[in-house]
Amino acid sequence: MIREGVARVLKELLNIEEIPFNVPPQQELGDFSSAVCLSMAKQRRQSPMKIAQELAERLKSKLPPYMKDIGVSPPGYLNFIVDWPALAQDLIPRILQEGELFGKPVSQPGKKVFIEHTSVNPNKAMHIGHLRNSVLGDTVARVLKWSGFSTEVCNYIDDTGLQVVDVVTALLYLAPPSFTEGSDFKAIWGKFPADQPFDYFCWDLYARFQNELEKNPSLLEKREEVLHKIEGEIHPIAGFAKELATKIVQSHLETVAQLSIFYDLLNWESDIIARGFWETTFELLKGKGALRFETEGPNEGCWVVPFGGIVETAEGMKSLDKILVRSNGSLTYTGKDVAYQLWKFGLLKKDFLYKRWGSQANGEMLWTTAKEGEPGEKLSKSFGHAEMVINVIDTRQGYPQQVVVECLRQMGFKKEANKSIHMAYEVVNLSQQSARLLGASRSRLGMEETEEKKSYAMSGRSGTGVKAKDFIQMVKQKVIEKADHPLKESVASTLASAAIRYYLLKFTLESQIVFDFDEALKTTGDTGVYLEYAHARACSILRKAKEQKIDLQWRKDCIPKQLTETERGLLDGLSKFSSAVSKTGKTLRVSQLTEYAFDLATSFSNFYERPDPGADVQTPFIHLRDQELQTFRLSLVWAFQKVMGNMLNLMGMPMLERI
């Protein structure tokens, strides 16, 4: 806000696009500075010092907002001295008045962003890697909504894939009683133990099935049989599979709800097929010549997107071309994805049928696509037809995502191709110690006895991974242990949720998280707990002030002539809120949120601990004799509490009034 004001004036004066700012090495020089003059020196053929001096004079005669003075230092830096009282006078009452709306950009009517995240195979429990996806997606959605977009969040359910087939086959045939033609599924449902979550049982079962497949090839035939029956959609097994997937999806939704993650729509892959999305897409692609039918070579009999031809790899010759339709006529995942992407933009003439899934803990209705649902026109809301599409998928799927975008481009949907964003993030792996703790043997991890690796990939196939619900429970337990007083259940849950979201958010997208229990269970320092603590502390101060009947009414004459270092620090932090969030909305680098939030909380802690940094004694705000100063400092606390609350909201962390 301070820097934006200066940047606006400078841009006008200099006619350049971006103004870089930084912090001077000595505080005496100024509160912040810019090196624009240095970079201008060459093209203007003037010494940077001279440019800076001239510019400073021009700025001084027409001071930007909140500026007290502008100085110059060699070799040509512009140093800005902030008029802190003026800033306080504008900023604090605005924060207090606007509350949740403070710093929010004006909305952009009609601009809709479609965000897909989570999209976990509905055949087993979620693990912490899936959680990273959900937290990233949910946070981006929150930030974009705040930025003024209308958002639609969807969770894609791949119910037609082999993973579901595997678990169904395992349930029906791996252990007695086996399914027999004509029988009902009562005995099969009876296999689920009462003392274990549904999705946990499937987790183990899936891993066991992968193991059994190698030993017992007859299961392969069974699997093939189950696959066809599910695809046929008429056999009772198809209904059973759908029921199973539905139950798992329910488990997933319950899991992420613990981290305040909700959706607008569940999109079932089977509905993409049933609604004939592909047929339309196929014609479009063929019409544009984007598809090629292979009559020879390794992809003989397939419809492919040409994407680089045949290349030599470590494992021999391979084709880079992407198959969309297999030689047996069936559709690949990428094929479905192209059709689905078209639907998201409203480019398909076809639509799903919808019905209500149920209301969620955030009060919003969750919809699902369904064969027996209603057409979109009959609903009060419309799904899809987005301006921009963000797919939160891990980086390993970069190649197929590229194919999807390329298909759009080839079909002539250039604008939509450019607005298709693959939000790619690195996976979560397990540290050596974590892998050991999970009891993963070397052989199960697929490694030699002497081999040592830094990290281990989680694997559904081998059942190696930290299950999301376990992790949430562990963090909760840890938070309770670490507290110096008994915690209410709800407080522990909130702290755990904040800690987990923070942990999954603070890494940059390119950073591979090597999950380590010690690291992930930390409750001190750079953690979500710190943010909650700072917020709750501010609440406590305000609560106590009210109890003591201290007048919190803002008066502009309460501002001191000189602000202390920690007061300035907090004020500066508060003033950066809007630009910090806006920046995240543009870059989608959500780790910048935790970075800013931590900085803000730190500046508050510093202010709280040392409001008068030079003094020997620090007086608690509510004991201050100077009523003006008391009002000012308590107003700062209040403003912090509001802005921190807004930050917590944006990161999906529930607020606590006291811990």
Place this chain on the structure above:
RNA sequence: GCGCCUGUAGCUCAGAUGGAUAGAGCUACGGACUUCUAAUCCGUGGGUCGGAGGUUCGAAUCCUCUCAGGCGCGCCA
């Protein structure tokens, strides 16, 4: 083989558009609680930003090469 990503303090990581002396947290050591909440704060220690060239007045940041690690290149999803 080709492509993408990563390499910054003992450990885990930030460092958007190139800017002045590269920052946090954890760990270690030393200090501050009859409290507005010590899950906090203050201090000390810790770095040839993987390496080598180059561009630039100026490079952790841009370019080239190189070393090390991860991932991708399925008629899986």
